[in-house]
Amino acid sequence: MTKRFTIRQLADEFDVTTRTLRFYEERGLLNPTRVNTTRSYSSADRTRLRLILRGRRLGLSLEESSAIVLMYDPTSANTDQLNTLIAKIREKRAQLLQQQNDLELMLLDLNDAEERCLDALSAEPAHQA
Known part of the structure; x- marks a missing residue:
């Protein structure tokens, strides 16, 4: 006899909601018997x-997966399946x-902007109260 699983068993095992499983069922990805x-x-x-x-952990969309x-x-x-997966992995990479x-360029820009701001502050004469 083939092993069967309840919605709760799969949800608990994979740490997903039962709503997620029903959504995958609606999309035709899972086909439970009733x-x-x-x-x-x-x-x-x-x-x-x-x-x-x-696939989700790899960053693939649900449609791609x-x-x-x-x-x-x-x-x-x-x-074909494996070659398609390899191509998607390479694309995602x-x-x-x-x-x-x-991000590295943005961090450099932020560092530069911060440095210019700090230089401008240190060059400013002290305001007297």
Whole structure:
């Protein structure tokens, strides 16, 4: 018998809200079965959730993560899926490196502006009261 999970079990395991799981279900990323009003998630749903959350940690949008997760095919080596993920990782890395460079330049500008302000203050004659 396949292991099944309740919404609460998955929410607790992955430290997400039940609302998050219902949102992923609405988007077609998770497909729990229902017994009356109780959701029952499969091991495949659990794996998809883990991959979606990993994509989020990598800075991928939900759409990007979804596209990659939905490419999974258990009957293949998933070469296309892996190549797509590698391309997204490289794209995200390039973005982060650019942001890092921008931040370093901004910090230099802030240091320079602060130094000029301090120089201006020290050059000012003392005001007498």
